Amino acid sequence: MQTHEIRERFTDHFVKAGHEAVPSASLILEDPDLLFVNAGMVPFKPYFLGEQNPPFKNGTATSIQKCVRTLDIDEVGITTRHNTFFQMAGNFSFGQYFKEGAIKHAWALLTNPVSEGGYGLDPERLWVTVYLDDDEAADIWENVVGIPAERIQRLGMADNYWHMGVPGPCGPCSEIYFDRGPEHGAEGGPAVDDTRYLEIWNLVFMEKERGKSTGPDTFEIIGDLPKKNIDTGMGVERVACLLQGVDNVYETDLLRPVIDAAEEITGAKYEGDGPDAIRFRVIADHSRTGMMLILDGVTPSNEGRGYILRRLLRRIIRSARLLGATGETMERFMTVIMDTMTPSYPEIAENRERIIRTAVTEERAFLKTLESGTHRFDEAASAIKEQGITQFSGEDAFTLHDTYGFPLDLTLEMAAEAGLEVDVAGFEAAMSEQRARAKADNLAKKHGHADVSVYREWVDNNPTEFVGFSDLTADATVLGLVINGQSVTQAVEGDDVEVILDVSPLYAESGGQTADRGRLVSEGTILEVNDVQKVGKKLWVHKAKVTAGGIELGQRVSAEVDEAWRHGARQAHTGTHLIHAALREVLGPTAVQAGSLNRPGYLRFDFNYTEQLTPEQLEEISTIANQAVDADFPVNTIETTLDEAKKMGAMALFGENYGNDVRVVEIGGPFSIELCGGTHTEHTSQIGPVAVLGESSVGSGARRIEAYSGMDSFRYLSKEAALASGLAASLKAPSEELPERIASLTEKLRAAEKEIANLHRQQLASQTGALLDQAVEAGQFTVLTHRLPDGVSGGDLRTVATDLRGRLAGKPGVVVLASADGGKLPFIVGATKEAIELGVKSGELVKLLSGYVDGRGGGKPDMAQGSGSNAEGLDAGFRAVREELAGL
Structure with a gap:
């Protein structure tokens, strides 16, 4: 049975049972807790929490939701059980049927004959698990459905208590397993071997709300949900494995064609469980996930969702290269996976060109850096191994990231393949400034979980009537007041308060348009509204400051939009x-x-x-x-x-x-x-x-x-x-001639700057010989520490240091130079071959000097560079370097 038919049978089964078919939501939803939709119930969360009334006529729904989970990216391919993209078929009840209804629906679909619309699974091979104290579910399975007690197992919270991993709805669950036979593992049910006994459906009895985690598998239960609900999830891919008679999802009709294409492109064979087999599975899994993310509007970038997509695509590219591919592969992989997925997602057809172009552009950009970056990694890894070290430095990892575009996870993968560890702490230190900027950006974007429970009483009972398309003023009644997340009955002058009205003409921020500004006015009272936000897509929350008088519940006000705004x-x-x-x-x-x-x-x-x-x-x-x-x-x-x-x-x-x-x-x-x-x-x-x-x-x-x-x-x-008129007057040229005149002046300026730079380098070179007269002896070493005149760039420092090191060839010599350049303090350390043989490592000396000048840097034993900001510490740093060398 093809996957497309499995999906159709699921939907038909529940539609016939009175459920409303709901299309899959986008993988990207406005949920501050989630990067991507990771479970079938996510689009229904407001209904479970009671923030909104479900819009389904019978209070029940069914969907086949696209899901992406990215925590297991590193496990993909190593096992055949981890996938980043999967399809979760589910049926949902919002206060209608509960445990018995959910169990009967699932059992009927799984065991009904194929001729009657079911999947035709052998009921004798089905096992179930329930939560430890869920006697009700166990009784239904045994006495209503008829499963023998020995095929009903009780497991703890880690296995049979479902939640999203973040605060939200939760509850005990019952899971359905299929016994694949003794060739797949030991007897004894899912409690003994969950490889032989494959989980295919999870029935969640959603009745509680959880808070923050209190331990690895524990969390605070805030209380009961407004209604007892049902949320189930059947893994489409896992059922496909059973109904297609294959061992794992990579052999199904959706992914095996990608592996076949990879075999053709690379010349390698997909067999066994070695490194090559892992790479084939990575290509298949990531091709599908990447394609679905691009379909839903994600583009490769260096942060957030775009970073996940970039990481997936780059793992495909590198896996294909390691299997033997020599050219571009992404167009072929994307074409094949689109062909397999289009029957279930017809919208792929109209987006094929965009999907291919996005993936191929990323491939071409990465291939340009992959070869040079891999060469740089191999050089560094070889040098490390020659020194008997097993750790790849954080500085080298940062260089691969900053210069070659290698994400840390790619460096970690390559290091593991080379038998090395990576100094992740050192890498993180080098990335600290970028992380700080990203954190500030995330805060600016208002990311993070917001507690909206205080608004629940108004969301469904008193949704805001928006009249702003036709009116800029409206008479309204104050239904609610919130200060610092707490519902209050009044606010006074000077308070910052959130106001809920029954009617509002002020536009709430959405669809890219910022919120209206305006005022709430009544006799003796003025509130300046500086923001309006939606809660549950139905409630307008007016964020305002009381500038005169006060406001209280039930008060009538005139809500006015700032017309100019x-x-x-x-x-x-x-x-x-x-x-x-x-x-x-x-x-x-x-x-x-x-x-x-x-x-x-x-x-x-x-x-x-x-x-x-x-x-x-x-x-x-x-x-x-x-x-x-x-x-x-x-x-x-x-x-x-x-x-x-x-x-x-x-x-x-x-x-x-x-x-x-x-x-x-x-x-x-x-x-x-x-x-x-x-x-x-x-x-x-x-x-x-x-x-x-x-x-x-x-x-x-x-x-x-x-x-x-x-x-x-x-x-x-x-x-x-x-501005153009002023430039034309200054240059004494008609405005239409400005581009040509400015281009000419710019070219002359560049030529002058180049000439000055050449003269500067010549001047430095002429002074090089004289600098050696300042060298001193420190233990076994001839050491030159010198601060060059201000304005010498890092590149020029390297030129001078290389020259001086060459003049010290034949003896154990070390050169340490620095210069103030535009508010920075570039510095460099160079060591001769003889000095290195006696234990000198330029990278270690750069680290030592960095501590005195508030800088950082790194490099190889023969040459290393850095940059600091505290020139006052330079003399002390030079002295510390000489003392360090004297002690070797």
Whole structure:
């Protein structure tokens, strides 16, 4: 039975049982706890928590959810059980049926004959586990379903108590296992051997809410969920193994074709469980996961989701090379996996070109660095082994990362293959500045788990009525007040407070558009609203400061939007649609939106594209957008169903989880039609001029266009015109000749700088011989420590140090030089062959000197460099180096 049919049978079974079929959500959801959707229940979490009422007519649903788990990336291929991407088929009940219903549904599908829509599994080969004290579930299995007591096993919290790994819904569970036979392991059920007894379905009795972890497998139980729910997960890939009669998921109809393609490309054979077999499995698994991530809008980058994708693709590339591939392989792998997955995910077909281009671009970029980086690794590893050392230095690992683009995990893999460990602590120290910047960036993006339990009483009982599409003021009643995460009854002047209203005209931040600013006013009371956020997609939370009077529950207020703010935001948001339409006209339909930001007067638009735009393309995009402004197109909004919107050709944003009812924004008929919940101008002429500032890279395969709109655009263009006029006057040239005149001056300046640099090097070279007169004896060594004049670069230091070391050849000599250059203090240590034979390691001396000048550095025994910031410690550092050498 093919995997596509397994999926169809699952959905049909539960639809016939009254469940509503729900399509898989994107792998990327707005959940601060999760990088990717990692379980079938994740899209339903608000319903389990009681934050929202489930929109399903019978209170039940079924889905086959795309999932990615990345904690086991290093285990992929080593075992045949770990996969980064998998499909979780599930049925869900929100306060309807509970344990008995879930158990009966699962048993029927698994054991019903194939002719009756089931999977036809032998009931005598099915075992189950239940939580330690779950007598109710055990009784249902034995006395309702009829499984003998000896095939029902009780396990502890680590095995039979399900949770997401983070605070959220949880509960005891019952797992269903299939006995694959004695050739796969020992008898005794899943408690004895969970390889022979393969878990295929987990029935979670979702009734509790967990808090933070208190130990490896323990956590605080906050309390009961509002209702007793059912969340089940059947592993589609595992069932496919059983129904297709194969040993593991790599032999199924989805992944085996990729392995076959890899055999053809590399000339190697997939057999056994050795290193080559592991590489074949890595290629197959990562090709599928990478393809699905690209499908859902992820592009390779150096952080977050993009880093995971980059890591997966680079592991494919390197595995293929180690198997014998000599050219590009990614297009073939992506084509094969798209062919196997398209029957289940038809949207792959319309994204094939984009998926291939993203993967191939990453491959080409990595191949450029892989060969040189591998050569650098091999050199360093050989030098380490020659010295009898088993640890690859953190400095070398950082060099591979910083210079060759090697992520640490790739260095770890290569080091393990070479029998070496990596000084991870040293690498982390070298990366500390980058990590600090990333941490600050994450905080700025408001990442992290937020406790929204305080809002629950309003989310479903009092969702906010948004009237801001038509009105900028509205009379409203204060339903709730929150200060520092606690519900309160009043707030007074000076308080920062979150206000929940029954009606609001203020736009809550979403879809890339920033929130409205405005005021809440009543007699003697003024609150300045500086932000509006959504909770559960239904509740508007107005973040405000009480600037006069006070506010209390039940009070009537006038909610007012700052008209100037809204006008600027509407201009920017509508301008973004024009930029998007112009972009697709110039670059084609594969330039897919990857995110946006709109605030009054400013917009930025991210899109998936692998090449830098030319000045001509940017100018054309700007022209098309402003022609649309000049055409005064009407901007129409249409509320319709999601299916109808797709039929109209409306574009959707990757990662957005749209409901059944959507809002379509149409500009100029076919010129632009998109799903969008933002605020817009009535006509394009109201946007004013759109000034494109430029475009830039925001990661591999992702670009960003930035622009001004309205008066901000006018001010920018006026400033640019004034600047050009001033330059023309200074250079005594017409403005149209400025580019040529400036290019000529720049070329002359570069030539002058080059000449000065050459003269500088000649001057240094002429002084080299004289510097040796300052060398002193330190124990067995001739040592020169000297601070060169300010302004000598690190490159020039190396040139001088190499010359001086050559002049000391034949004796144990060490050269230590430094210079202040632009606020930094580059320094270098060089040692002759004779000094190295006596135990000198330039890298160790650089580390010693670094401690005195607040710096860092590293290198090989014969030459090592570093940079510091504290020139006052240089003399003490020189003295410490001489003392260290004297003691050898």
